[in-house]
Amino acid sequence: MSGDGAQDGPDALLAAIAEKCGRSVEDTRSVLTRHGIGITRSLAVPKRLCLRSLSFFGEKKGGKAAGTIAFDWPEIGPGIWGITSGRNLRGKSTVLGIIRWCLTGKRSGIPAEMAEWFAAVRLTFTLDNELYEVEIANAVAVRGTLWRGVDDARRAQATFGSEDGFKAAMSDLFMMQLGLSPLVTHTVRPTGESLDQPHDWAFFAGAMSIEPNPDYLFGTVAMSALPTRMMQMFLGIPWTSTNADLVAAKGRLRNQATQNRAVAKGLADRRKDRIEALGKAVAAAEVELRTLHTPAADRAALAVAHQVYADLEARRRAAEAKLVAVEADVAAASEAAAHAGRLLQDFTDDRAAGMVFRALEPVCCPRCDEVFAEDRRAATRDEHACVVCRTAEAPEQDPSEAEERLRAAADLAAGELSYQRTRLRLAREALGSADTASKDAEKVCARIEARLAAPSRRTELEAELIGNKARLEELDAEGEVSSGQDDDGSVIEAALAVVEDAFKPLQESVLKEVSDLILEYAVLFGVENLEETKLSGNTTLRLVKAGVRTSFGSQTAGERARLKIAATLAIITVAERRGVGRHPGLLLIDSPGANEMVAQDYDKLVAGLAGLPAEFRHLQVFVAAVESPTIREHIPEKHRKRAVGDDYLW
Template identity: 30%
Template sequence: MMTQATAAEWIEAIAGKASLPVAVVQEALDRHAVEPQSTLPRRKSLRVRSVTLEGVKEGTAADGPFDQTFTFGPGLWAIVSDENFRGKSTLLNMIQGGIRGDIHERVKPDVWRWLSKAEIVFEANGIGHRVLVTKEAGDPDKDAAATFAREQEGGWFVLYEGTVGKPLERAVEDAMLAEFGFARFHAHNKKDGSHTHGWQVIASALFVNGPGEAVFGELLVDAIPLRLLQMFMGLPWVSTYTAASTALKRLRTTKAERLSPSKGLKDRLQARLGTVEDALAAARGRVRPGPDRGVLRARMLEMDGRLLALRERVEATRRETFRLERQLQGATTVLLDTRRALQQLKDDRAAGVVLRTLRPVCCPSCDTGIDHDRHARATDGSTCALCGTRQTPAEDEDGLRLEELQRDADDVAANVAELRAQATEAQASQRGAEAELSRAIASSRALEAALRTEGSADLELEIRGLEAQREQLLALIAAEEEEAEDEAADAAGAHDEAVLKAAEEVTKDLYDGLAREILADVSKEITQLSRSFGVQNIESMDWGTGGAMRIVQGRAQTSFGKLSPGENLRVRIAAALAVIEVARQRMYGRHPGLLVLDSPGAQEMAPADFAALLSRVHGAIESAGDIQIIVGARAEPALLDVVPCDHVTHAQGERFLF
């Protein structure tokens, strides 16, 4: 059958191989989402426009603010420096992070801290797209604000606005898959089950950052290098074959999981259920009349709460009694002091009255007699009969003080009486609370004793265990019945495995011949490029349809994984250029024409080999005007001689790129 077979011819071929009606085949393919994709794809392009970086450097030999924009166009571009560690890899990682949407993973922590703005603008099929990340300079947090927008009528139409991370990656992935017409890879293996690879894996083939495990791209799992090659070469029917193969593996895995030794399991479960129910009935029959242990436990929980409340109440009454007793003690002391002062004043006042009422008949000093008339005159004249001192009438201050002290004593006595009554009441409340707590504790202990009745606990545990077994058996029986229903429902798809197997074989036949031709061309191109890049003693390199690369080096069989780091890098670059060249020669394919090489001369590459590499790169550029290749490397004459002066960004001497 020809590669350009129509969808109808494809379905008829599957029906014939599976010996099934076309309608049954179509239903099975629809059920597993296997669709024909037979047309040769139209080539599309991806090109970097500019990268803008703003921020403030800290902790370097060139601290301070920076604001730098790097512009690019079609052709060969170089980012070079005279010294290492001048920002080349950072700039290339910015490009990769913007195109893949994972910029937060591509930037070193120190550079991320410096940044306040990173803007990457690129074209997908001539339509501008922009990834813009903003944050505070000096902030190490990865949660920066991000927008992803598409150019529209002279402005930017925002497709995503939020934080960097997985949401931004998904937004970029959805847009790029739609722009380029790429489909996600569906894969299934025993270890990881079914899973999908998207734009992140596809875009990885556009960047060569050094030696790696895979010839093409970054991952070896699920034959991704071969799938990427097939996708970029534009092989028809590859996506259909992948979908059919993945669906077939998934179906077989599901069937294998169901083919467990479960025949007759439902009958065995039913028999076991009968045994458990009989044992449960017997155990329940052995329950002696008495209080329900469930009720006792509920009462025990209730009693625990009551005990807690009673203990809090006892503590509260004790604190109140103590407070009132302290106040009563203080008030009693004040009352005693007040009464003592009142009595003293009364005694002093009584002594003064006694002295003033005495009428001596003689002088206490010389025994000279005193005339009684002299006392009468002294009283009338308000003078002292003894010394003749004039006396002036004054208010009875002692009397006023006496009245005041008497009132204080009465007030304090009333306060003491009130506090004594309150203290007595508090003491009675405390005793009542303590008595109620004691009764509650006794009730709680009685409940505990009832729960500890010998034999009851063991019987209850036995009953609970049998009840749990019964519930589990019922659940297993229900699951078996549900699986039986699923198997009955799957009867409608009984022919699915035959259909998918036929679809896999028919689809592979449709593109296998062309795939072998293309892989032969790619292998030949990789071999020639690798030799010109300085890979020693290479006789042949054969990239087979199974994904493995067989290499003959110095008449010995080897593989890509056994190459030295320098040879590994050269072969990876050769593979990337070979795909572009073969696609150009065949005039179809879906490689977007962007290739970014980071330090290709770093792996002990001789100047002559480096010059040969750049010459082939330049040749690829001249052959197709819509290709863009960006190289980051040390400033070497071989590089500067090939790249146009206006396409070179050069950090000379000790300078940095930004």
């Protein structure tokens, strides 16, 4: 590993951890992943936050101050800005609270009795060159929109309808844009419950606020070394997120071990029943998992089913076409059979009629009723001639040959018709079979598609199975911390050591630079007799004043406020110089003169802040204070939003 950690990538760090704990790289990665630990260097390109305008409207309720609220502050930019009034309690801190509310979604710094005073709030700001607008259309219900862009390019980045939704929208924006990672701390409640607490933008935004009487050098919360994590993150110290995750994991493992030892005595009596119950649950889950289709298998099956359906549908269409052709053949064969039958019938009828007519013996002319004499009838019989017209009768022909031909033709046509009807029956059966098969295949496709569309229990079941198997493994340890946990603990300890080795040299170098700047800025802000400042990795600020060693916590409220401002600006400066870090470059300083700071020190602080923008073009500082000659001298009037005399700011 290189000394400053800057050259070491995630792979090199992981290999060093594996070597230190005597595990393979894959085993080490598996342990870290199991505990939610990502190997990331936590570097990001800084982005500058700059407020551009603020407005809010509503109605004050109750008291002598009742009336309409109409606050509008357009055209804000980088530099130092004043929020001033002639007296205290004229709404200065509330303006800062509304700014913090718009930036974090967390309504803090606004008195509870004013919760329903504000009807609508709008704040515009830029992150580098990208414009955003927070529009709270209904401040009571906390309903609004986060917009991005201007004019035709303006679009809704997020909408929200509750305070939680608002906080989530702003956290998502700033955590992503500033390259921040949530800091997770592990805590144990008095009940013994162990839980992880993630800290996101609402926590990090505390680095932008300087309260009148600060207790902590960074942020507003000192729990679980959070100020240290915040300082490292804003300084751009590599592996910050990894280190925080490792510390949280170590706490989890330590607490798990404590809990395991605490419950070991009572575990023995219940162990057998518990193992049996978990075994049944695992077996049931495994059986159910085998019955559940996987999405990949279903997609593969669906592709096959679609192909089968396509093939069967083609077969059905072919059977349908064939049926149409066979029906035409049947119609033609039926017509041919009917025609042959008619010919045979006509022949039979003609022959029968001829025999009847030849058997007739007319006694008179059918036209004139002349009676034929017997001798005429006899003569015509002998002559084989008609007694009426005396036409010679044609000799009778043998009809059997013609009839045989006609009957053979009729039989042939009937046979063809029977054949075609058989074909028709088979074609209909084939179509029916193809139609049924096609519909069945379509149903198979529909069932698979429904399975893919329906929510699957597989993920839940697999998680439950993993959890139950893990519990079985814990029970197998018979109340002691399992070997797996011991092994995990050794990996976590090794990782902490390696990560600290990776960032400590760089951190010490950076903190030396920050410490020197804290001294420079604190002296600029009027901290008297300050000779030395040393910021340690745990955010402890050691001081030497007039030859005496002391600390941040031992200073007066006014000195702590100035030291906190100096430390915050020092971090911003170092991050700016190194091109890393994530502090957005916005400071909200509330009532720096509210503590026991004397006028001369107050003047030095404001003068020092007013001189900073020349060095930091992107820095933006808001100071909420009572109007004074110091404010008027160092903050231009166009940079002040002020209330004169007894007036209110809004």
